[in-house]
Amino acid sequence: MDCCSFSSSLSLSLSLMLKPRPPLMTINYNGNSQWSKRKKKRHCLLQVSAISYQNFIHFALDETKRHTLLLPSPLQEKYGSMIAMDEQTRLEMLSFETPKIRxxxxxxxxxxxxxxxxxxxxxxPEFDLPIFCGNFFTTANMNIVVLDLNPLHDVTSRRDYKEKYYDCLLPLGLKYTELLPWGGKLTSESIKFFSPIVIWTKFSSSNSKHEVLYSAFMEYYKAWLELMEQAVEDTDPSQITCNLEAQHRYLTWRAEKDPGHGVLKRLIGEKLAKDLLRNFLFSGIDELGSKTFLDYFPEYGIEDGTINEKRSIIGKGFENRPWDKNGEFIGNDLRN
Incomplete structure (x- = not known):
């Protein structure tokens, strides 16, 4: 969820939808850094649309098991489920690992x-595979979507990387980017983390659109699993180091600038939101490298040594899709 328009839409939607916080929180964070849950009567959640994202998760896990051995991640012991401070919204976390998936x-x-x-x-890190990314936000009237195989390495300067992973996927990308059109201005900072087949879209809620989204998720994930299955382990220490730093840079950006932070902050508070972002959603920041956000993105530093909270400091974005049908970047002609 790396775009200013996504962030603005989320903030506006939440300010209109979320109720005032009750004085009693239903989730505590104990001294042992574990999620602790009080037993509460299960709330009957009203569906905001005809589709539940649970079937996306079930499909992905079942499909993963068809390709590889799926094992629980150590994170699952700490991050399970919780009820938000409004006592109505439920958060569910699942985490796994495989021989090729960290x-x-x-x-x-x-x-x-x-x-x-x-x-x-x-x-x-022994594999230079793209990072699979699916971020979906739905209300009764609105959907905001990012679906991509985020490139580990730059696809413009690294022609070999583009040819290796994306050239064969361009027909798939064209199919769904026509069905799910470009969603509006995307910041220049964000675009470097996306691939030529990214789906960035917004649409009004409807069964037909959700069916298209589910189909896109299934096909994109199947494509990623096939790439994963074919991936050969790197043995060159310098290439492994390059892969590791590229992933660490991605995690560092996402944990600091992800607009989902605003959603989590309103639901579970600032402390838990930051923990969830850094140690679950983008786990690996402390393990994969020692560089800081400002080491990677010094342009965001301000005089007192802190990080500029703006999501875009370049001030340029892309109103239209910045890749052509061959996956060539044409953004220099579209930037405004």
Whole structure:
């Protein structure tokens, strides 16, 4: 969820939908850094649309098992489920690993006002696989979607990487980017984390559109699993180091600038939101490298040594899709 328009839409939607916080919170964070849950009567959640993102998760896990051995991640012991401070919205976290996947995880949010799915698969550093990314935000009237195989390495300067992973997927991307058109201005900072087949779209809620989205999710994930299955382990230490730093840079950006932070902050508070972002959704920041956000993105530094909270400091974006049908970047002609 790396775009200013996504962030603005989320903030506006939440300000209109979320109820004032009750004085009693239903989730506590104990001294042992574990999620602790009080037993509560299960709420009957009102569906904001005809579709639940649970079938996305079930499909992905079942399909993964067809390709590889799926094992629980150690994170599953800490991050399970919780009820938000409005006592109505439920958050569910699942996490796994495989011989080639460092972390396969999902977070779903279901409540009266919205449904959210944040699903991702991060490869182990020995593989230069793209990062699978599915971020979906739904209300009764609106859907905001990012679906992509985020490139580990730049596809413009690294022609070999584009040819290796994306050239064969361009027909798939064209199919769904026509059905799910470009969703509006995307920041220049964000675009470098996306691939030529990214689906960035917004649409009014309807059964037909959700069916298209589910189909796109299934086909994109199947394509990613086939790439994963064919991936050959790197043995060159310098290439592994390059893969590791590329993934660490991605995680560092997402944990700091992900607009989903606003959603989580309103639901579970600032402390838990930051923990969930850094240690679950983008786990690996502390393990894969020692560089800080400002080491990677010094342009965001301000005089007192802190990070500029703006999501875009370049001030340029892309109103239209910045790749042509061959996956060539044409953004220099579209930038405004």
């Amino acid at each position: 972390l396969l995880r999902s977070m779903s949010i279901e409540g009266e006002a919205m449904q959210v799915l944040d699903f991702a698969a991060f490869p182990k």
